[in-house]
Amino acid sequence: MPDKITIGGVSVDTRHWIGGQRVASAETFSDSSPIDGGTLGEIARGGPAEADAAVAAARDAFPAWAATPRAERARILHAIADGVEKRIEDLAIVETTDNGALLRSHRRGVMPRVAHNFRFFADWLLSLEHEDFDTRGHRNHVSWDPAGPCVLITPWNAPLMLATWKVAPALAAGNTVVLKPAEWSPLTASLLADIAAAAGLPAGVLNVVQGYGAEIGDALTSHPDVRRISFTGSVPTAKHIAASAAANLTPLSLELGGKSPLLVFADADLDLAVDLAVEQYDNAGQVCLAATRILVEDTIAEEFTRRFVDKATTLRQGDPRDEATDIGPNIHARQLEKIDGFVQRALEAGARAVTGGHRGDGQYYAPTLLTDVAQDSEIVQEEVFGPVLTLQTFTTEDEAVALANGTRFGLAATLATGDPERAERVTARLVAGTVWVNCFFVRDLQAPFGGSRLSGVGREGGTWSFDFYCDLKNTVTAPNGFTDHG
Template sequence: MEKQLYINGEWKNGVEYVDLFAPHSGEKLAQIPQATKEDVESAISAAKNAQQSMGELTAYQRGTILEQLVNLLIENRDKLAEIVALEASKPLKVAYGEIDRTIATYKIASEEAKRIYGETLPLDAVPGGEGRVTYTVREPIGVIGAITPFNFPFNLVAHKVGPAIASGNTIVLKPASQTPLSALALAELIDQTDLPKGAFNIVTGKGSIVGDALVNHPDVKAITFTGSPEVGIALKNKAGLKRVTLELGSNSALIIDQGVQLTDELINRCVWGSFVYNGQVCISLQRIYVHESLMDEFLLKVKDATEQLKIGSPLDSNTDISALISKKDVERIEQWVRQSIKDGAKLVTGGKKIDERIFAPTVLANVKNSCEVVCHEVFGPVVTVNSFEKLEEAFEEVNNSRYGLQAGIFTDNIRHALLATKKLHVGGVLINDVPTFRVDLMPYGGVKESGYGREGIKYAIQEMTELKMISIKM
């Protein structure tokens, strides 16, 4: 089935197409158009021309349009979850979770559309400022170029499209080449709302063509990108004075403090954080630091819980682990795991391919910091477990990373919990939970090579608007 580009409220054929295959089966799903520079130009032009129509919408109207989209997502929940399962090999129960989060994200955006506030300023607080009424407002920045990854093809798109519409901007979206069907399904739903035509556009294709065209075009005023640090850093270097928000890599860490009870709930939470969606989550739990007094017990319990995970088709509602997004990732992860064992790591469970598409959920212990499975982002079903004697050592190990997205600590000691909030150099600290936790209204982003700027609807709106000061002399 040939898909089309969505530009200026119309479906447009591509000049060239590539085949899209299901990662878990190799089944051909569709033919995806490869946008040309001219197609990207048309989409940007449509978005620019739609700015006036968007500017005429009230906050109430923007909120209502997003509510229309929420209702359409609810009506099509089963269909959309199946699309994610097919093209992303996301286990069906996790795919439903993503659709539910997507619904919540657009719902939050519909509410935040009515809460874009400024503030009054007391200029008479300084000599010469008296006799004036001064306040600020936030205005839409203009055309936003959004570039999204494969792992949450509905919800990470929502975190760019939702706040853009809420704040009165227009969008050109380049979805991940591995998961374009989700974005095109979204376009079909948006087309049924009252959003002005041209305010939302989709151009599928190569990042070297579509992404570069968005970043370099003078009419694109902001870029919001989720993906690898290498691509994100290169993008930022090209963007010039454009507003840029980057959500990049991570190898999120968790500390389990001395005296913590290793309950089933805690163990299951660690297993979920490590292996949900095959570890292909930006804040997937990759490094665990356990107090030495708990190490043996923790490894036994995690091993048992991990080996109970069901491996199978993403379309089976009982499946926990399915195919990775590509065969190359299976090969890469296998090499990294083998090298870590060669360098002295202990294999607790897993450590091998199930087949060319699936890698077994893997737990490694006593892994050197120089190993790729520790110092790089695995983005697969692998977690490492190391022990520590003093809490300060654990803080140092967590911070010993090029990344800093989120980190967590399980502790019964309030002083240790508060110390973690001060010592951990990350964008978010989770007390008594894994760093894989996220709900869609919280500020989300990292430090170091994990990114630049914040998402979460309220915070994304701030990134997508300009602050204007107005002063009236009485």
């Protein structure tokens, strides 16, 4: 099999990147495009041997990188950001072809955010400090020490942006990294390895390995030389990773699924509320933060639904490379089957499809809104991860909060109201890592990000990222405790 494939004129190496070199595997796996289902290429399929090699490379590179002054680490991260910005078009076309998200979004938002991830954590590193404090005359000094090799396992819905959300702070902290991208969208991680090497990142500091979770993933998460594991993905996989990590007490950061609510009160700006609701179809519904449960005060439910349908039916579904497209395909035929299974079971149980409720051509699923759903039903309780929303009504504020909190998840929540006092009351009662009031998907890298309940463990962002990727140390020095031997 060839070592490189060409996507939209962009050459992508299909081998692993380990210790500053391209490494092939005896076996491969097929990577296909969700746009038309066609095979893009055969990708190196790693296993325990490649996992051991990558962790060894990260372990060997760690002492020198950890000892690299902060300013030099920051300079290299900025150089990586420069490299990303020079290749935004390449990265955009490859990722759109590989995972089906909109090309216009990759060009204008996602890939610039990739560069920003590196710049932000490079700059935050230079300002990272805790003010010394006194204990009975003793000086306390807090420092952030690099932890060691980190395994970062990333999802397929926003491959490079979510990978660099982890890679950037891990490298800034002085750690070395083994990145394992999702097998359904591995290609831009390979390009990142090229960009990092060109920026001067030393060999072994960033390693990229590809393959299946049950093969190379298990070998990575159970490895005794790994000091941190960060994972974004499903709850069942997270439980498996946690069990693997437990033998070595490897610290974990887990950003998992969501079943987030959008609460719409009668005093809300209805046009804004409808816009927020329709926005949940972004990326074909493949967004962990999406407010897939629309909760509307009963007095405005009929008007809200009418306006929602009017707006949703104007969305254009099609080839994500077309600038006019609003909704692209779902990532894989297996995911499409999963989405349709949820919808058909809900319809059989008595739900009504106000819009959608069926497949389109290929790997496209019609944007769907289901009503007449029970709070304890599967479609309300389980993450679908597709363009499928449910609508329920409420009468009182207490009922709205109970419905919003009535799942096992707690990743995010969105609230539409014209009453600031209500906003304050309700947000205080919502179980969620992030709450948006009259807005959606406004994220700042200095804010803590993560979920409650089954939506995750831990928080990352700003100093919280360094708290996770470092061993925090407090040094206590006695007053006048040094003897002058001069």
